[in-house]
Amino acid sequence: MTAPLLQIEDLHVTFSTRRGLVEAVRGVTLAVEAGEMLGLVGESGSGKSVTGFATTRLLDAAGRVTRGRILYRGQDITRIPDSDFRALHGAAMSMIFQNPRAALNPIRAIGLQIADAILSHKRMSKQAASEEALKLLRAVQIRDPEKRMSAYPHELSGGMCQRVMIAIAISCDPMLLIADEPTTGLDVTTQKVVMDLLARIAAQRGMATILITHDLGLAAQYCRRVVVMEQGRLVEEAPPETLFRHPQHAYTKRLVAASPTSTSHIADLVTDEERCEYLAVLAAAKPATEPPPGTPPLLDVKSLAKRYDQGPPAVTDFSMTMKAGESVGLVGESGSGKTTTSRMICRLIDASEGEILFDGESIGHLPAREFHRSPHRKDIQIVFQDPNESLNPRFTAFDCIAHPLLRLSGLRPGDALRQRVEECAARVGLPAELLPRFPHQLSGGQKARVGIARAIACRPRLLVLDEPTAALDVSVQAVVLQLLDRLRREDNLALLFVSHDLNVVRMMCDRTIVLRNGSIVEAGESRALFENPQTDYTRELVEAVPHIDRGRTDVAVESLLT
Amino acid sequence: MPSATLRHTAWILRGNPLTAVAACGVVILVLLAILGPSIAPYDPIASSVSEALLPPSHAHLAGTDQLGRDTFSRLLVATRLDLIIAVSAVGISFVLGAVVGAFCGYAGGRLDRAVGRFVDVMMAFPLFVLAMAMVAALGNRVENIVIATAIINLPFYIRFARAEVNVRRNVGWVEAARASGEGNISVVLRFLLPNVLPAMAVQMSLNLGWAILNAAGLSFIGLVSGRRRRSGASWSPKARASSRPANGGWWRFPASR
Numbered sequence: 151m152t153a154p155l156l157q158i159e160d161l162h163v164t165f166s167t168r169r170g171l172v173e174a175v176r177g178v179t180l181a182v183e184a185g186e187m188l189g190l191v192g193e194s195g196s197g198k199s200v201t202g203f204a205t206t207r208l209l210d211a212a213g214r215v216t217r218g219r220i221l222y223r224g225q226d227i228t229r230i231p232d233s234d235f236r237a238l239h240g241a242a243m244s245m246i247f248q249n250p251r252a253a254l255n256p257i258r259a260i261g262l263q264i265a266d267a268i269l270s271h272k273r274m275s276k277q278a279a280s281e282e283a284l285k286l287l288r289a290v291q292i293r294d295p296e297k298r299m300s301a302y303p304h305e306l307s308g309g310m311c312q313r314v315m316i317a318i319a320i321s322c323d324p325m326l327l328i329a330d331e332p333t334t335g336l337d338v339t340t341q342k343v344v345m346d347l348l349a350r351i352a353a354q355r356g357m358a359t360i361l362i363t364h365d366l367g368l369a370a371q372y373c374r375r376v377v378v379m380e381q382g383r384l385v386e387e388a389p390p391e392t393l394f395r396h397p398q399h400a401y402t403k404r405l406v407a408a409s410p411t412s413t414s415h416i417a418d419l420v421t422d423e424e425r426c427e428y429l430a431v432l433a434a435a436k437p438a439t440e441p442p443p444g445t446p447p448l449l450d451v452k453s454l455a456k457r458y459d460q461g462p463p464a465v466t467d468f469s470m471t472m473k474a475g476e477s478v479g480l481v482g483e484s485g486s487g488k489t490t491t492s493r494m495i496c497r498l499i500d501a502s503e504g505e506i507l508f509d510g511e512s513i514g515h516l517p518a519r520e521f522h523r524s525p526h527r528k529d530i531q532i533v534f535q536d537p538n539e540s541l542n543p544r545f546t547a548f549d550c551i552a553h554p555l556l557r558l559s560g561l562r563p564g565d566a567l568r569q570r571v572e573e574c575a576a577r578v579g580l581p582a583e584l585l586p587r588f589p590h591q592l593s594g595g596q597k598a599r600v601g602i603a604r605a606i607a608c609r610p611r612l613l614v615l616d617e618p619t620a621a622l623d624v625s626v627q628a629v630v631l632q633l634l635d636r637l638r639r640e641d642n643l644a645l646l647f648v649s650h651d652l653n654v655v656r657m658m659c660d661r662t663i664v665l666r667n668g669s670i671v672e673a674g675e676s677r678a679l680f681e682n683p684q685t686d687y688t689r690e691l692v693e694a695v696p697h698i699d700r701g702r703t704d705v706a707v708e709s710l711l712t
Numbered sequence: 713m714p715s716a717t718l719r720h721t722a723w724i725l726r727g728n729p730l731t732a733v734a735a736c737g738v739v740i741l742v743l744l745a746i747l748g749p750s751i752a753p754y755d756p757i758a759s760s761v762s763e764a765l766l767p768p769s770h771a772h773l774a775g776t777d778q779l780g781r782d783t784f785s786r787l788l789v790a791t792r793l794d795l796i797i798a799v800s801a802v803g804i805s806f807v808l809g810a811v812v813g814a815f816c817g818y819a820g821g822r823l824d825r826a827v828g829r830f831v832d833v834m835m836a837f838p839l840f841v842l843a844m845a846m847v848a849a850l851g852n853r854v855e856n857i858v859i860a861t862a863i864i865n866l867p868f869y870i871r872f873a874r875a876e877v878n879v880r881r882n883v884g885w886v887e888a889a890r891a892s893g894e895g896n897i898s899v900v901l902r903f904l905l906p907n908v909l910p911a912m913a914v915q916m917s918l919n920l921g922w923a924i925l926n927a928a929g930l931s932f933i934g935l936v937s938g939r940r941r942r943s944g945a946s947w948s949p950k951a952r953a954s955s956r957p958a959n960g961g962w963w964r965f966p967a968s969r
Contacts, residue, residue, distance in 0.1 A: 493887075498890055522890060528893070530891075541885050541888075542885040542888075542889070543885075543907060544907060558892065604888065
């Protein structure tokens with residue numbers, strides 16, 4: 151048997167930080183065979199990206215390989231001088247990153263950027279390099295490659311930028327490509343296109359790929375072998391089928407459970423003990439009471455539209471109703487108008503047309519600028535997407551939760567306020583000793599809890615959730631989703647769940663509305679809608695979601711056969 | 713909790729020796745401004761022609777000027793006036809600029825464009841000439857020097873605050889504040905402004921030195937306040953003397969010409 155293409159042996163990487171040395175990677179051993187696609191899966195802080203960066207020598211100055219070897223074709227690349235490594239870079243291995251737009255030079259045409267990459271490793275004329283770049287753009291399936299050669303990154307969509315990054319990465323025919331979260335932040339349909347392309351190119355060129363991702367489903371669909379990392383250690387390595395059906399390590403079990411699939415239920419997202427706890431809570435919650443007939447729906451939106459001075463309307467003819475205690479999902483790709491719609495319903499921005507009735511009362515006539523005076527302000531609250539951005543950096547967690555109570559519930563600073571804040575924190579599972587902390591002293595999951603506690607502090611009746619878990623790890627997401635579902639049942643709270651994650655929406659919501667280009671494509675019962683989509687667009691969306699249970703798509707094999 | 717604040721300050725200073733040194737410098741300057749007149753070795757306006765234009769010596773640490781006044785004493789005594797001018801001018805332009813800029817950045821649209829173009833017009837002027845014209849028109853008084861210096865610095869603060877607020881206006885915690893029942897005005901004043909303060913503080917510290925230079929420049933061209941002329945002391949060179957060829961040696965201190 152020949153030696154593997156890349157062999158990492160007992161790798162330790164240490165970062166020197168203000169709080170002393172931190173071991174980010176502690177003894178990782180793995181091997182990548184030529185032409186193989188290996189999935190490296192883990193949550194934030196697991197050391198998966200650091201392993202990738204160490205392999206390509208892109209660790210920042212504070213990070214250092216303290217122990218172990220990285221053998222590329224038998225040569226230890228942690229010991230060779232930088233000049234030798236540069237020759238290896240590009241031709242032997244290259245890397246693509248999470249945010250393709252940030253990885254491209256914004257003031258240089260993409261054709262030139264690809265040619266630059268070629269010229270730095272190969273001797274050829276500029277003319278030849280530019281022809282080569284054109285070929286690469288064709289290889290990554292960019293439409294009108296001749297025209298796109300002179301385009302700048304800002305003129306391209308996120309998916310196109312990632313294709314350009316792939317073109318640059320493969321420009322020198324590397325043997326190994328390290329893809330660090332290549333499709334995070336892209337829409338699910340774009341993700342599928344980019345990943346299919348990546349898999350096909352890898353198969354055609356016999357290029358080995360390490361796919362670093364937090365998404366188990368994605369890794370399962372494209373890799374034959376998946377490695378799971380936790381806190382700098384490798385905890386399990388197996389083919390995806392085995393990993394998902396019979397996870398061995400406790401962490402893998404938790405991770406697999408927390409990853410929503412097309413059939414999972416909210417109660418399934420955690421391990422058995424926590425599950426019992428959750429079910430007990432559900433059983434204790436009083437069943438939702440049907441409102442007496444004749445009561446108007448909680449929310450009634452009639453042909454809402456939003457137009458801006460320039461460009462096409464963001465939202466047109468959007469209508470929906472919601473009952474108290476109901477959860478409705480709003481899904482769509484970026485630019486579909488789902489965020490605009492949610493902001494109009496929250497009365498943070500004004501609609502150009504249409505009517506919003508809350509409890510049968512029109513709340514659309516009061517401009518958004520004045521809506522803070524409305525008595526319904528506290529009935530409609532919102533949880534924001536990015537927990538890092540949704541808390542005022544100069545407020546403590548206590549201040550954040552207390553703020554709406556001071557403004558909307560008429561509480562004054564004092565014991566009553568403190569009690570209410572602590573009660574809200576307890577409901578969302580935030581330990582009271584974290585309340586005096588500032589946002590930068592909290593973790594992502596804790597910040598998300600503060601955001602939810604703030605939103606429920608005034609006991610709203612409608613909670614708009616704008617991608618509440620998009621920035622969270624799956625295990626944190628599982629807990630937050632359960633929390634929201636519990637709050638809904640306990641308080642008879644209506645949830646409007648805005649998300650691009652179809653699995654999450656299917657699980658959380660009774661009904662789902664699919665938006666595209668600002669108008670409703672399809673609406674109906676979640677289960678029926680996802681199991682039997684009526685429109686092509688919904689079908690496309692549903693099919694693009696990577697599924698663990700759907701089995702691997704062997705793009706590699708397919709494309710070799712055709 | 714003053715003791716906690718003190719401890720926190722001490723902790724910061726221990727970790728950043730450079731900050732500690734700079735803080736000492738500020739403290740010394742403030743002390744000099746307070747104590748200046750009482751610790752000055754000579755009367756800053758007492759002239760003695762026989763002692764004109766002396767080089768630095770034990771008796772006159774920084775030498776004397778063309779009227780025989782002790783330059784070191786004049787420097788000490790002028791510290792208070794110059795600091796007052798600089799701090800009040802920068803303070804005025806900071807407060808006005810931050811508020812106006814923050815509202816422009818938050819509101820956008822017509823108000824933002826109108827103020828933006830007005831600021832552009834101001835910046836297109838040679839700012840020092842603008843200040844000169846203002847002091848000449850309003851009269852040679854300390855207040856007017858302060859006002860002129862504040863006005864010519866205003867555009868920078870407006871632009872700065874506008875840009876900083878503009879990038880933050882749609883951030884989650886601003887929308888959250890509105891959802892919690894905050895009106896637009898209090899969102900700007902209580903949420904956005906405190907968050908742009910740290911960046912503006914840097915701008916202010918840089919601007920202080922510039923304001924002193926500006927006030928010195930105004931007095932150099934002869935726009936000296938009456939009170940200042942009476943006190944006769946300033947960090948700035950005097951116009952009449954400076955029109956002569958520099959007749960001193962390398963040791964000439966800025967205040968001595």
